[in-house]
Amino acid sequence: MVDNSRPKQSQTIILTLRSNTLRHLAPAGKHVFEQVAKLLERGIGIWPTQLPRYAEVVMLADGGHEDTLVRIKEIDHPQPTTYGDWQELVHPLGGTYYYHVTKNTFTPANLKTYLSLHNLEDFIDAARAAANEDGWPLVVLPTIFMGEERFQYYYVVPDRHVIAWLEVLNGELLFGECIQPSEWNHKRLELEAQYWKHYEFFPHQFLMECSQVRRIRRELACYIGEAITLAQSSAASMFWTLDQMNQIGTHLATVENLADNNIIEETGVVFCCRILYILRHHQFLNRHNQPEARLVRSHAVREKPRSCQLLVFMGNVAAMMLCMPITIGRIRSTSVDGILNGVEVNLFVDDFSSQAKSQVTLAGVSMAMDITILAIPGLGATETSQIMCSCSLLFGVGCIFAGTIVQHFGERIRSMDFASYYLRQKTKMFIVITCIPTSFCVLSVTGSILGFFSGVITDFKPSAPLMIVSFVTLGVVVASLVVLVLASYGPGPARVRPQ
Numbered sequence: 001m002v003d004n005s006r007p008k009q010s011q012t013i014i015l016t017l018r019s020n021t022l023r024h025l026a027p028a029g030k031h032v033f034e035q036v037a038k039l040l041e042r043g044i045g046i047w048p049t050q051l052p053r054y055a056e057v058v059m060l061a062d063g064g065h066e067d068t069l070v071r072i073k074e075i076d077h078p079q080p081t082t083y084g085d086w087q088e089l090v091h092p093l094g095g096t097y098y099y100h101v102t103k104n105t106f107t108p109a110n111l112k113t114y115l116s117l118h119n120l121e122d123f124i125d126a127a128r129a130a131a132n133e134d135g136w137p138l139v140v141l142p143t144i145f146m147g148e149e150r151f152q153y154y155y156v157v158p159d160r161h162v163i164a165w166l167e168v169l170n171g172e173l174l175f176g177e178c179i180q181p182s183e184w185n186h187k188r189l190e191l192e193a194q195y196w197k198h199y200e201f202f203p204h205q206f207l208m209e210c211s212q213v214r215r216i217r218r219e220l221a222c223y224i225g226e227a228i229t230l231a232q233s234s235a236a237s238m239f240w241t242l243d244q245m246n247q248i249g250t251h252l253a254t255v256e257n258l259a260d261n262n263i264i265e266e267t268g269v270v271f272c273c274r275i276l277y278i279l280r281h282h283q284f285l286n287r288h289n290q291p292e293a294r295l296v297r298s299h300a301v302r303e304k305p306r307s308c309q310l311l312v313f314m315g316n317v318a319a320m321m322l323c324m325p326i327t328i329g330r331i332r333s334t335s336v337d338g339i340l341n342g343v344e345v346n347l348f349v350d351d352f353s354s355q356a357k358s359q360v361t362l363a364g365v366s367m368a369m370d371i372t373i374l375a376i377p378g379l380g381a382t383e384t385s386q387i388m389c390s391c392s393l394l395f396g397v398g399c400i401f402a403g404t405i406v407q408h409f410g411e412r413i414r415s416m417d418f419a420s421y422y423l424r425q426k427t428k429m430f431i432v433i434t435c436i437p438t439s440f441c442v443l444s445v446t447g448s449i450l451g452f453f454s455g456v457i458t459d460f461k462p463s464a465p466l467m468i469v470s471f472v473t474l475g476v477v478v479a480s481l482v483v484l485v486l487a488s489y490g491p492g493p494a495r496v497r498p499q
Contacts, residue, residue: 039126044145045165046152047174048197051108051141053095066114079123083111084121089204092267099204103128105138105204114142116149117429123151129168139198156198162191178285186284193280200273208264213256213272219279220249238282271359345419349410352434356403356410359441366392366444373451385455392447399440406437449474473477 081088086098088111097108103124111117120142127138137156142149155164175181175190199206223235227242239245252275255268264272371391373379413419422430457467 011295021149036126036129040130042123042148042150043127043166044143044152045154045167045169046141047194048139048201050152051139051196051201052202053108075257078238082122083116086117087109091201092203092270097202097204099125099202103138104134104136105140106204107140107142108201109142116142119149120151123153125167127153130484136164137198137202139202154194154198156195160190161195163194175284181284189284193277193284196273196276196280200270200277201271203266203273206266206269206273208269208272210256210259212263212276213252213259213264213268216272216275216279217249217252217256220252220275221280224249235282238278241264281295345413349413352410353407356407356437358436360400360403362439363396363403364446366441366448367396367486369448370451373448373455376455379452379455382455382458384458385451388447388451388454392444392451395440395444399437402440403437406434409433426449 027389069355083098085102086107087099087276089097089099096110097106098111099106100121103121105124107120108209112122120140124140127206128134133155135158136160138299139154139156141152144150153165155166157164169189174194178186178190181187181190223238224242224245227235235245239248251271255264255271258268259265269407302377313395370393373385373389379385413422456470
């Protein structure tokens with residue numbers, strides 16, 4: 001689809017409608033034109049990340065013969081397996097795919113079991129005739145859709161580093177991860193990412209020189225520099241951790257050093273193309289036409305103005321008593337526009353694990369305090385004191401077990417799929433789960449304090465000055481804790497996007 005507002009050099013990227021591309025077939029006869037048009041109607045545009053790689057379940061035929069013999073002096077190199085004019089190729093990581101030399105076409109379909117090879121080749125011929133671009137590699141995957149054989153396909157445009165189709169493609173799924181991918185220069189980043197993903201899947205005859213690897217290393221070094229100097233940047237989350245990012249750079253240098261005659265082998269091509277896909281996809285999500293990275297929240301987020309500071313203070317105190325200040329604030333910081341930031345997720349898990357360990361320790365101290373109160377003659381003899389200390393003891397035991405289990409749950413959150421499921425779809429449940437140890441810890445400590453005071457007041461009957469001093473001291477301690485909690489877990493200073 002051509003956009004007249006687009007620069008002239010970009011207008012050849014996407015093809016026009018099929019009806020326009022088939023005009024040169026009219027002299028061959030109306031019957032041929034209709035046959036080609038009918039074949040093209042069975043085409044469905046896809047992109048490389050939709051290919052079902054290694055998804056086929058291979059079943060051995062019942063009663064099939066297996067040749068386990070090694071013949072006398074059988075030392076020949078294995079010959080390439082062919083199916084008609086299709087050559088079977090082995091991916092460096094072990095998978096197989098097929099290539100047709102004369103048609104310049106790849107397919108990931110298993111041609112060993114595919115019985116309609118002539119239908120596949122007829123569609124390829126029609127697609128080639130319609131596109132009139134023999135230099136563009138074509139990828140076709142036959143499939144069954146609503147009881148009819150259809151052909152999923154895309155073209156690869158080597159000189160432009162993008163993929164293209166023979167029709168207007170609805171890219172809702174392709175561009176759906178990003179917010180408002182309306183401009184061509186923005187969408188082109190994802191098309192380039194898919195271009196590199198293609199050569200990760202089909203590296204046959206792809207020439208990559210060491211200069212390309214060095215460009216990747218320079219680009220990666222820029223991201224590493226930002227990740228080191230800006231803790232909230234999304235750059236480090238491209239490869240999940242900063243250590244893994246450094247390992248990527250080291251491995252790229254190894255690939256470059258192992259090159260022969262300045263040409264990267266297929267094993268290195270697969271790795272380099274995978275890195276290029278990640279870099280371009282990351283640019284598509286976070287970098288295009290932005291004053292800074294979209295996920296740097298300290299620059300991109302401004303706090304909502306508060307009209308009544310007293311209500312805000314009371315709300316924060318209530319949140320503290322419900323044991324949710326850390327969880328709510330950190331969950332909000334783990335994603336922006338629905339995009340999870342791995343750096344923030346890791347920081348959340350680390351803080352949560354440290355908090356759980358501290359709460360388990362505090363619960364143990366509270367349990368020791370309960371046992372001491374119940375053991376002192378007279379102090380733990382009252383009914384109120386016994387109820388408070390017994391409940392506090394049970395909450396302490398619950399805090400220890402819950403803290404241990406929830407720490408394991410926190411480690412599972414490090415998995416991107418697991419984090420995405422809970423942080424996007426089960427946020428309320430996630431808050432409840434992570435607040436259980438904190439709630440038990442607070443209730444255990446509160447029960448111990450109340451049990452102690454109830455025993456002192458009921459049995460020892462202290463004087464009024466002693467009671468006043470004790471409650472004033474308790475008030476000072478509680479107020480200090482509230483201030484510390486609000487300072488540690490409350491909202492920070494507002495920052496605005498620089499103009």
